[in-house]
Amino acid sequence: MQKYPKTLLLLDLATVLLLAVATVLVFAYAPLERTMGAVQKVFYFHVASNWVGMLGFLVAAVAGAVYLVKGTRFWDVLEVAAVEIGLVFSLIGIVTGSIWARPIWNTWWTWDARLVTVTIMVLIYIAYFLLRQGIDDPGRRARYAAVYAIVGFLSVPLTFFSIRLFQSIHPVVITSTKAQLSPRMKTVFMFSLFTYTVLFADLLWHRTRLGQLAAHLETLRQKMLD
């Protein structure tokens, strides 16, 4: 049985505390937006969720590259963990975006450039798990998945820059010159991004431990069969 690291426990506590503070800031400190009303407050965690999604896919691509160089199982486990977390948060981002769009765009969904690219991105990473399930040999599975995670990452900058490259009704909040937010909104936004980054680190650690435990189980099963 793995021992529970003290640093992880501290990270858990810091994550819960930061999430609580961020939630209080969203509801009690961030001002009410004049044209959209209360639904605009979804923005803080909606963007942060999408940020974690993209960060997860970036970490997966880097882990995939390191796996291809080193061939160590740990990097494969980390890669799976990062893709899984990225997928969960991207889906949360899509659903919250849809809820936000309903009163503002008067529709739950529209085939806008951002929405199309984010859908493609999510489908690519769902296919990542299908690919893994389709290969029995662990070494070959890890190699193919690593290449897929690297190539699949191309969808991430395409999604991020889609609202700048194509005509889109999705707002561009942060431009190269300034953020289109009031100072209080900006503070809460930056704090939410930081909180979610810590949350990502915490979840990644937990999910990697789970992956290592699953790998240990696989080794034991193999020993029993031999």
Add this chain to the structure above:
Amino acid sequence: MPPDTTSYMIAGYVVIFLGMALYVLSLWLRHRRIAAEIAYLQEEMEDAGGRGALGR
């Protein structure tokens, strides 16, 4: 006066917190299942080792 979009805001945050809670729960459940399976296999291996030693 801004429009009343409070219900959408609540729905958004329910999705966010429920989504995160369900994911954490899934991590915990998977961890518990795998740990139990490892403990069972280790016990089986020890038993098999013990029987092997008696057999010799």
